[in-house]
Amino acid sequence: MTEFPSTAELVAGIRAGDRVLLARALTLVESELAPHHQQAQELLQSLLPQTGGAWRIGITGVPGVGKSTFLDQLGMHLAQQEKKVAVLAVDPSSRVSGGSILGDKSRMHRLAQEATAFIRPSPSGQTLGGVARRTREAMLLCEAAGFDVIFVETVGVGQSETVVADMVDFFMVLMLPGAGDELQGIKRGILELADMLVVNKADGDFLPRAKRAQRDYANALQYLQPSYRAWKPQVVCVSGLHGTGIPELWKLVVEHRVALEASGELQSLRQQQNLRWMWAQIKERLVETFRCHPAIKEQLAEMESAVLAGTLPPTAAADALLDFFH
Amino acid sequence: MTEFPSTAELVAGIRAGDRVLLARALTLVESELAPHHQQAQELLQSLLPQTGGAWRIGITGVPGVGKSTFLDQLGMHLAQQEKKVAVLAVDPSSRVSGGSILGDKSRMHRLAQEATAFIRPSPSGQTLGGVARRTREAMLLCEAAGFDVIFVETVGVGQSETVVADMVDFFMVLMLPGAGDELQGIKRGILELADMLVVNKADGDFLPRAKRAQRDYANALQYLQPSYRAWKPQVVCVSGLHGTGIPELWKLVVEHRVALEASGELQSLRQQQNLRWMWAQIKERLVETFRCHPAIKEQLAEMESAVLAGTLPPTAAADALLDFFH
Numbered sequence: 001m002t003e004f005p006s007t008a009e010l011v012a013g014i015r016a017g018d019r020v021l022l023a024r025a026l027t028l029v030e031s032e033l034a035p036h037h038q039q040a041q042e043l044l045q046s047l048l049p050q051t052g053g054a055w056r057i058g059i060t061g062v063p064g065v066g067k068s069t070f071l072d073q074l075g076m077h078l079a080q081q082e083k084k085v086a087v088l089a090v091d092p093s094s095r096v097s098g099g100s101i102l103g104d105k106s107r108m109h110r111l112a113q114e115a116t117a118f119i120r121p122s123p124s125g126q127t128l129g130g131v132a133r134r135t136r137e138a139m140l141l142c143e144a145a146g147f148d149v150i151f152v153e154t155v156g157v158g159q160s161e162t163v164v165a166d167m168v169d170f171f172m173v174l175m176l177p178g179a180g181d182e183l184q185g186i187k188r189g190i191l192e193l194a195d196m197l198v199v200n201k202a203d204g205d206f207l208p209r210a211k212r213a214q215r216d217y218a219n220a221l222q223y224l225q226p227s228y229r230a231w232k233p234q235v236v237c238v239s240g241l242h243g244t245g246i247p248e249l250w251k252l253v254v255e256h257r258v259a260l261e262a263s264g265e266l267q268s269l270r271q272q273q274n275l276r277w278m279w280a281q282i283k284e285r286l287v288e289t290f291r292c293h294p295a296i297k298e299q300l301a302e303m304e305s306a307v308l309a310g311t312l313p314p315t316a317a318a319d320a321l322l323d324f325f326h
Numbered sequence: 327m328t329e330f331p332s333t334a335e336l337v338a339g340i341r342a343g344d345r346v347l348l349a350r351a352l353t354l355v356e357s358e359l360a361p362h363h364q365q366a367q368e369l370l371q372s373l374l375p376q377t378g379g380a381w382r383i384g385i386t387g388v389p390g391v392g393k394s395t396f397l398d399q400l401g402m403h404l405a406q407q408e409k410k411v412a413v414l415a416v417d418p419s420s421r422v423s424g425g426s427i428l429g430d431k432s433r434m435h436r437l438a439q440e441a442t443a444f445i446r447p448s449p450s451g452q453t454l455g456g457v458a459r460r461t462r463e464a465m466l467l468c469e470a471a472g473f474d475v476i477f478v479e480t481v482g483v484g485q486s487e488t489v490v491a492d493m494v495d496f497f498m499v500l501m502l503p504g505a506g507d508e509l510q511g512i513k514r515g516i517l518e519l520a521d522m523l524v525v526n527k528a529d530g531d532f533l534p535r536a537k538r539a540q541r542d543y544a545n546a547l548q549y550l551q552p553s554y555r556a557w558k559p560q561v562v563c564v565s566g567l568h569g570t571g572i573p574e575l576w577k578l579v580v581e582h583r584v585a586l587e588a589s590g591e592l593q594s595l596r597q598q599q600n601l602r603w604m605w606a607q608i609k610e611r612l613v614e615t616f617r618c619h620p621a622i623k624e625q626l627a628e629m630e631s632a633v634l635a636g637t638l639p640p641t642a643a644a645d646a647l648l649d650f651f652h
Contacts, residue, residue, distance in 0.1 A: 022575070044642070219545060223514050227514060303604075310600070318605075
């Protein structure tokens with residue numbers, strides 16, 4: 001079993017901004033072994049007062065939308081303003097040896113070479129919940145290490161957008177330019193999570209199309225009740241390739257932050273996210289214990305088939321399984 | 327303890343369309359007592375082959391949008407086509423003695439007097455999950471009793487729209503006429519559930535406004551990825567008061583049904599709904615058992631406060647509580 005530096009050493013190193021010890025701590029947090037889990041929790045408890053200080057920003061978008069290039073530009077824009085930028089990822093499909101398409105340093109090559117920035121690929125994991133937990137904990141460690149802005153990217157497999165949106169302060173959705181029939185459309189469930197829609201590749205021949213999409217999305221958004229008193233979702237055009245629109249985009253992120261801090265909605269959001277996270281973990285473990293029970297393992301598939309086939313009422317199935325369990 | 331007719335008597339009565347016995351069966355299903363619960367489950371198992379035959383339609387909208395008047399018109403339109411219509415409701419705020427504003431016969435007075443129709447107020451209940459279960463079971467009993475169309479209405483308290491949408495084939499959202507600043511906007515999370523937006527009160531002075539809202543909502547909707555291959559959400563104008571637009575609305579409901587039956591998506595939807603319902607009940611009972619554990623009852627409030635205050639990491643709180651539980 002891998003040995004890690006002591007908790008005290010990790011705490012001191014992280015607070016001093018030591019990248020090597022930060023990376024060790026992140027590996028500790030990603031471990032599935034019980035002794036590592038325990039040490040990771042002690043580490044997080046010790047560092048808790050040093051967390052919370054970063055701007056937490058989620059980014060999603062379909063493969064091909066230009067997320068890496070965009071992040072590279074935005075990250076460098078912030079680095080040039082002397083901000084320390086970290087990029088994390090939630091990708092439940094990533095495998096230990098296969099790696100993920102997210103957090104790929106070769107695709108964010110300027111940021112990867114920027115000394116003050118830090119890019120970490122997604123933890124691999126069995127479940128989305130497990131990957132999300134590790135990423136949230138990675139975020140807390142990065143905050144304790146002094147990072148100013150932490151991006152969490154995801155590609156939108158299953159429920160990963162929902163999970164990332166619930167760990168960040170600001171959630172942006174990258175879109176391809178286009179309108180009408182060409183437009184892929186916003187995935188249902190994403191629209192209500194978005195604080196900003198970003199129409200990328202707004203350059204060259206695509207520019208008129210991008211502007212039209214921006215206008216149409218903005219029209220569509222105004223028919224939704226906003227999630228906050230102090231912020232209405234915005235739609236912007238950028239070119240990840242050329243960097244146009246990036247400074248203006250960041251100004252809006254700042255406006256959002258200032259407004260939500262003033263209205264108290266930012267603190268409220270983070271508190272509720274923490275509470276939901278606690279309950280998500282409780283529920284996940286309760287269900288896991290249930291599923292691992294020998295009688296349940298034996299009966300579940302048959303019960304589920306009968307429910308799907310319409311020959312067993314769902315309540316009767318639930319009753320029967322819970323009887324086996326208790 | 328109230329006595330009910332035997333299961334055999336209830337089965338025979340329901341299959342024969344006996345309204346008195348149907349009402350007794352619905353009361354049985356609503357009971358919180360264990361022996362009643364057991365008889366209710368036996369009844370449902372016996373009647374299971376007779377269920378599934380109705381069109382299940384969910385309706386939501388803010389108080390004041392005109393839901394009752396609209397349902398009265400739509401219900402009578404169907405009754406005149408010799409369809410047997412039932413109206414059920416999900417209203418977690420209803421109290422045993424206070425009654426609910428939904429399923430109120432005085433507000434659907436023509437339908438309340440129509441011999442072939444049947445209106446039942448929401449079950450009262452402690453939790454949304456409990457109310458939803460009873461309504462789903464009421465729906466199955468109504469189907470076994472031969473009803474052709476079953477409406478389930480809700481007013482949108484908490485998660486009730488999500489819960490109703492997951493028990494019906496078609497979910498319609500009633501909206502007030504209006505546009506721009508006057509427009510209340512669609513509640514986030516509802517938009518992705520809607521198979522149809524219905525702009526009500528499209529009559530008299532409101533008509534131009536309603537038409538504008540219809541056009542704007544339709545524009546907005548085209549930017550969302552549809553949930554089905556075979557159906558794109560529609561926006562219609564109606565006047566619940568005068569009945570205009572109702573026949574056209576129903577034609578679209580029929581189109582939806584035909585299309586989704588042909589594509590297999592209706593069967594798939596109902597199967598997945600049943601499976602989700604089974605798991606929702608399992609999870610609800612697991613969490614309830616957890617919450618009722620003496621050690622948890624003692625520790626929970628303090629743990630939640632610490633998580634909200636930011637002094638205890640959510641994972642540590644979850645770990646600690648689960649340790650107390652096991």
